[in-house]
Amino acid sequence: MNEILVTEHLHKEYEGMTxxxxxxxxxxxxxxxxxxxxxxxxxxTFLRCLNGLETIQDGRVLLDNEVxxxxxxxxxxxxxxxGMVFQSYxxxxxxxxxQNVTLAPIKVQKRDKAEAQKEALALLARIGLExxxxxxxRQLSGGQKQRVAIVRALMMHPEILLxxxxxxxxxxxxxxxxxxxxxxLAKEGRTMVIVTHEMAxxxxxADRIIFLDGGQxxxxxxxxxxxxxxxxxxxxxxxxxxxxxxx
Amino acid sequence: xxxxxxxxxxPLYGEAFLLxxxxxxxxxxxxxxxxxxxxxxxxFRIPILRTIVKAYIELFRxxxxxxxxxxxxFGLPKLGFHISAxxxxxxxxxxxxxSYMTEALRSGLEAVEPMQIQxxxxxxxxxRQIFAHIILPQAIASSMPPILANVIFLLKETxxxxxxxxxxxxxxxxxxIGLYYKTTExxxxxxxxxxxxxxxxxxxxxxxxxxxxxxxxxx
Numbered sequence: 001m002n003e004i005l006v007t008e009h010l011h012k013e014y015e016g017m018t019x020x021x022x023x024x025x026x027x028x029x030x031x032x033x034x035x036x037x038x039x040x041x042x043x044x045t046f047l048r049c050l051n052g053l054e055t056i057q058d059g060r061v062l063l064d065n066e067v068x069x070x071x072x073x074x075x076x077x078x079x080x081x082x083g084m085v086f087q088s089y090x091x092x093x094x095x096x097x098x099q100n101v102t103l104a105p106i107k108v109q110k111r112d113k114a115e116a117q118k119e120a121l122a123l124l125a126r127i128g129l130e131x132x133x134x135x136x137x138r139q140l141s142g143g144q145k146q147r148v149a150i151v152r153a154l155m156m157h158p159e160i161l162l163x164x165x166x167x168x169x170x171x172x173x174x175x176x177x178x179x180x181x182x183x184x185l186a187k188e189g190r191t192m193v194i195v196t197h198e199m200a201x202x203x204x205x206a207d208r209i210i211f212l213d214g215g216q217x218x219x220x221x222x223x224x225x226x227x228x229x230x231x232x233x234x235x236x237x238x239x240x241x242x243x244x245x246x247x
Numbered sequence: 248x249x250x251x252x253x254x255x256x257x258p259l260y261g262e263a264f265l266l267x268x269x270x271x272x273x274x275x276x277x278x279x280x281x282x283x284x285x286x287x288x289x290x291f292r293i294p295i296l297r298t299i300v301k302a303y304i305e306l307f308r309x310x311x312x313x314x315x316x317x318x319x320x321f322g323l324p325k326l327g328f329h330i331s332a333x334x335x336x337x338x339x340x341x342x343x344x345x346s347y348m349t350e351a352l353r354s355g356l357e358a359v360e361p362m363q364i365q366x367x368x369x370x371x372x373x374x375r376q377i378f379a380h381i382i383l384p385q386a387i388a389s390s391m392p393p394i395l396a397n398v399i400f401l402l403k404e405t406x407x408x409x410x411x412x413x414x415x416x417x418x419x420x421x422x423x424i425g426l427y428y429k430t431t432e433x434x435x436x437x438x439x440x441x442x443x444x445x446x447x448x449x450x451x452x453x454x455x456x457x458x459x460x461x462x463x464x465x466x
Contacts, residue, residue: 053365053368076372077371079368079369080371083369086362086366088362090362090363090366092366092381092385093385094385094459103370103380104367104370104372107372108370108371108373108376152370153370156370156371
């Protein structure tokens, strides 16, 4: 029983429309869960429910047995344990790279500035960007920005990392540099929930694949099983949309 | 124009210049703090205070500074508040400027991308931290052009302070003209000193503007 994150009967509505319906998911420590599915199926919304960026109408989300609920006082405390990386990077444009990654550790976790900077530089060195520490986000390429965003999330020492289509806004040649960072994190045994459209990456990084469609979990399987023998028609159709044939 | 007259009046203008500058900058500083506080109230839609702020803005944007100064200088003592001409000038300028600064900052606050706030939330920052470290700096950067326009406008508005017998540039010029009728020299010095005060602001302002403009971070 080393579950980190559990959702129970999660139900999300938006303006009277059901967006997510009865989602039950358990993520164990060290597990990499990849969520795939067609656009608009609710993947990103689901991810945002996990750290309370979205309200839910029914069910609950538990992190280490603590309920995550927007509006509750403990929300910022629980959020410290959840790192999130966004599609559009969302680095802070008015801060340097070093300031971007150390802001929350210093201000939120009240860590020593010198110690936080030391850790930040070590992490930036790992992704080959220590030379950019005094640059501003706009001086970096998309791939570099996204790698910095990953470091920024790691700096909080989260128990679980959420990735929301982190390569969707990137030029193809930059996708790999970001995905390799995530693969390395998976190897370290980090717990992660990843939403992605990169099927080859999903297969490589996942311990488990969740196929979401129409706001419901349609299929849940090991990656090889899912990609070679999808059980449902909808999953089959979805996977077919990624392959091309000349007719 | 008599160069000797100019030289003779120079120290008087110098003093008036320093006084004007002092009132001007204190007033602008005050207006900035008022602006941040009021913009904060409007941005977070804080009930009751929000209505008060709106009324304040309309009141001060739709009455001339001269009238506001008269009210503060002659009206407040009648209500039992005694303040010096200097604090009256600073307060008047601060209140007028505050209403303009509020509007400038409010538009800047609203221009901050909602996703920036979400990303700060995901870093478990609280509302106060997000406002201080994420929203406000970006809002000030994008509000820089109207803020600078307000600064220049407010410095120029100091010319009405003579009405409450503050010995500012305008007062000095009028006083000297009244005493010695050296109209040309006095007005010439007046223009020179106002330009001396405002030109550096304009120049430094546009440099600052380029430096902090949203898209320009890091240039």
